[in-house]
Amino acid sequence: MRELLILVKRHMYVYFADKGNIVFTCLSSIIVVMLYAFFIFDTQVDSLVAAMAGTDRTEAVTFVCTWFLAGQITLIIFGATFNAMAIFIDDMKYNGSDVQIFPLSKVKIIVSYCIQAVLIALLFGIGSLIIGTLLIWWQQGYLIPASSLFAAVGVIILGTIFSAILAMFIVTFMKTAKAFSSVQIVLNTLMGFLIGMYIPIGTLPDFMQKIIFWNPYMSMSVWLRELLAGEQFQQLFDKAPSAQQDQLAVFYGLRAESFDALWSTSDLALFIASITVIIFAFLLVSFAKKRYTR
Template sequence: MSAMVKRNLKIYFRDKASVFFSMLSVIIIFALYILFIGDSVNSGLKFLPHPNRLMRAWMLASASITTSLGAYGVMISDRENKAIKDFYSSPVSRRQVAGGYIVTGFIISIIMSIFTLIFGEIYLGLAGGAVLDIETLLKLFAVIVLSSFASSAIASFIISFLKTNSSYSAASTIVGTLIGFLVGAYIPIGSLPDNVQWLVKYFPCAHSAVLYRQLLMKPAIKANFANQPASVLKEIKEMFGIVFVYDGHTAPAWVSVAVLLVTGVVFYLLAVLVMTWKQNEI
């Protein structure tokens, strides 16, 4: 399986277009913030001393979790050009073939998330934001691994039903845009209707956003809310999805960690089962 993972990684990173489209949702979020979202949201935060720092950190946290779906293009290409049949004729089991694609997606998701974080940190530093310390960066790496585990699991399950590059492209566009809204990447969660907020809070990938925001926005929160009432900070945290509140109770970080772990395990198992079942049909 390791040989197959290496092969898939080489194919993926050799295709510059594939890498670009994996980052497309991130580019869209940055563009939306710079052109539209930043000014409109900042206008409501003028009472804070450094609203731009807060919003830039929020934007980076939202952008860091939208890179998983583009990691599975290699599998779709192998299906469409029938190259996958060559693997079936080898001594490698079909579950190992499926596992090779899934591990590839997981690794690519981690790599692209780290790249997004580095790019965002450079942007924040140039824009006057706080550069994160080593301890926070290590915690962020753990969140990246956990987030990639869950998001790539969901992506692998969706991709397991697709056979052609055209269907893959359509699904990537639709799902990528939908996830952007469901994790509060395009619009602050508090600005959404109540029923949509409920949907966001129960969407697994949104819990990745919560963990990212709690770490990335910590310096900006400290700089902006040192002299603000606790009630104002609580309202802002709920508005921007820094915490999730259920029936008046704020969910601690371990709840988000548990949701992501369970999501990853369940959807990876489902993806392997579907891939194996569909491969047995060939």
């Protein structure tokens, strides 16, 4: 265990030694927020106010802010875990001997990189949750309930574990950091749409919605939206019939639906956990067939 912790500490040191990488990681998140605020935010609020007669604009703004925050946290978790895993490629190509000096099995070496990615993603994910919550409180005077925030931290922990294992699985097929970076850019561009972050998922064609709801990152985003934006959603649509509320919840990505059935929180947790276990099993098989150095 001591060797494992030392190896994790070593990975963390290597990651944070690259200050430029950290700056650009934070900057990319800020740019996404600014682009959304300048080009999409007002349009979405206006359409929400127009669709629901008598809707208070302040409540609509607060809902959209909390709704967007959930998607932003999901995207940050994805980006942070994949970005952190680039260390593995450099180690296997250039610094394999640094890792091999530790008397650890292949499984523990995998776990060390995954733990490093989880810790980094937790730092960015929980940090974004805190900053976003405080900004919404400052701008809108609305404070997300403490119970929802604590539950959101639990979702972030589960989501980072899944994302780290997925990133580790994908990185085993990459031979260079440049190739992995290209894959990450493509996935990061698509992910904003695959989790319904920029526009409500209900605006997409029906067949795309059915596919996207099986994306574990979408499940994570749905869960976070239900926690962070659920209270504002109820205030906005409290006068709507129950059946219509369910439809609107699916439309805005606060509930997941498949085969005409709504997913519960337990369903979301079980789905993410199951996919995590399956990918980890494939990861062990894939890593067992590879050498430490390439």
